[in-house]
Amino acid sequence: MKATADLYIGIMSGTSLDGIDAALVDLSHPSPRLVSSHYQPYAGPLKAALLGLHHAGHDELHQSQLIANRLAREYAFAVLALLKQAGVPAAQVQAIGCHGQTIRHRPEHGYTIQLNNGALLAELTGIHVVGDFRSRDIAAGGQGAPLVPAFHDRVLRHPDIHRVILNIGGIANLTDLAPGRTTIGFDSGPGNLLMDAWMMKHQGKAYDKDGAWAAGGKVVPALLQRLLAEPFFAAAPPKSTGRDLFNLDWLERHLAGNEAPADVQATLLALTGDSIAEALQRFCNGMQEICLCGGGAHNTALVTHLQRSLPQCRILKTEELGIAADWMEAIAFAWLAQQAMHLKPGNLPAVTGAKHPCVLGAIYPA
Numbered sequence: 385m386k387a388t389a390d391l392y393i394g395i396m397s398g399t400s401l402d403g404i405d406a407a408l409v410d411l412s413h414p415s416p417r418l419v420s421s422h423y424q425p426y427a428g429p430l431k432a433a434l435l436g437l438h439h440a441g442h443d444e445l446h447q448s449q450l451i452a453n454r455l456a457r458e459y460a461f462a463v464l465a466l467l468k469q470a471g472v473p474a475a476q477v478q479a480i481g482c483h484g485q486t487i488r489h490r491p492e493h494g495y496t497i498q499l500n501n502g503a504l505l506a507e508l509t510g511i512h513v514v515g516d517f518r519s520r521d522i523a524a525g526g527q528g529a530p531l532v533p534a535f536h537d538r539v540l541r542h543p544d545i546h547r548v549i550l551n552i553g554g555i556a557n558l559t560d561l562a563p564g565r566t567t568i569g570f571d572s573g574p575g576n577l578l579m580d581a582w583m584m585k586h587q588g589k590a591y592d593k594d595g596a597w598a599a600g601g602k603v604v605p606a607l608l609q610r611l612l613a614e615p616f617f618a619a620a621p622p623k624s625t626g627r628d629l630f631n632l633d634w635l636e637r638h639l640a641g642n643e644a645p646a647d648v649q650a651t652l653l654a655l656t657g658d659s660i661a662e663a664l665q666r667f668c669n670g671m672q673e674i675c676l677c678g679g680g681a682h683n684t685a686l687v688t689h690l691q692r693s694l695p696q697c698r699i700l701k702t703e704e705l706g707i708a709a710d711w712m713e714a715i716a717f718a719w720l721a722q723q724a725m726h727l728k729p730g731n732l733p734a735v736t737g738a739k740h741p742c743v744l745g746a747i748y749p750a
């Protein structure tokens with residue numbers, strides 16, 4: 385590794401609850417360079433325990449702390465794998481930006497919880513850790529989400545091309561990079577999480593590969609209308625959401641009960657695609673390029689649906705802009721850690737609704 389490198393690690397574990405994305409990134413130049421990456425899926429019981437903590441339950445304080453410890457060990461394991469692969473010693477890394485695992489997101493009540501034990505992660509890795517990125521933005525009156533638009537704004541803006549960055553994770557969020565206009569961004573609603581949940585319930589698989597099961601079903605128009613009537617979709621930004629709202633219970637409350645499971649999956653894909661397309665048309669007027677990242681970018685049926693809904697736009701993956709679609713969020717959290725260590729703001733008030741720019745995160749020194 386060059387002596388001039390400025391190395392940070394970003395760790396993202398998102399609402400899909402699929403696992404841990406870890407990225408070792410050199411941030412010494414305006415364009416981040418991905419040095420190495422490591423994906424570590426969650427074991428089934430850990431995913432189930434995390435899903436359970438999304439609801440009030442018996443002994444949840446104790447259980448959530450135990451799982452935070454477990455997560456810190458998993459994150460540390462991912463860090464070690466990453467460093468080993470790159471042949472980089474821990475002492476060369478400036479800091480780890482670790483998002484943690486969201487189990488509640490309630491900005492309307494003034495809090496959000498991302499499980500992690502930053503102290504333990506610092507202890508196990510010997511590297512400074514930045515965590516709890518969202519709380520300060522909420523304390524300043526913001527949504528605490530999405531946070532990646534500041535990174536998109538810094539790295540992916542084009543002087544003449546009107547780009548939108550669309551991250552399809554568990555939740556879908558977008559960043560509007562219109563030349564000459566202030567960057568905006570918000571959560572549009574479900575990304576993969578409803579399709580994943582329905583797939584698990586009926587097919588016993590973590591996700592619907594390439595949207596193939598959905599593509600074999602038929603959209604149920606009445607169900608789609610009922611789902612799209614959810615007030616979150618019509619609300620103007622700033623807005624953010626999570627499993628607190630969009631979950632299997634929410635879906636099942638809207639079912640008539642006689643729908644074929646594959647038709648429900650087709651309807652969920654249409655809901656995801658339509659809610660994204662409507663948000664784009666309403667708030668990103670004049671967009672030319674839609675740049676996809678996140679696991680949902682691999683869902684070919686969903687991408688086809690989006691392209692049909694938005695024929696005027698070129699849809700591409702962020703690889704074309706120099707950032708791998710699967711690593712965008714982890715790289716963004718490496719950058720957010722660098723911002724925190726330099727005591728620079730990481731939020732965009734126009735995105736989150738915070739009263740002012742804030743230095744985001746809590747620092748656990750090595």
Ligand SMILES: Nc1ncnc2c1ncn2[C@@H]1O[C@H](COP(=O)(O)OP(=O)(O)OP(=O)(O)O)[C@@H](O)[C@H]1O
Pocket residue numbers: 396397398399400401402403551552553554555576577580590591592593594595677678679680682683684713
């Ligand atoms: N080939 C594929 N076909 C369909 N869906 C896929 C495919 N590959 C990945 N996915 C989806 O991507 C999801 C993982 O995406 P990702 O890791 O970006 O989401 P996340 O962890 O929720 O991140 P975040 O919330 O930070 O955006 C999987 O749960 C799955 O639904």
Ligand SMILES: [Mg+2]
Pocket residue numbers: 396397398400401402403404405
């Ligand atoms: Mg993930």
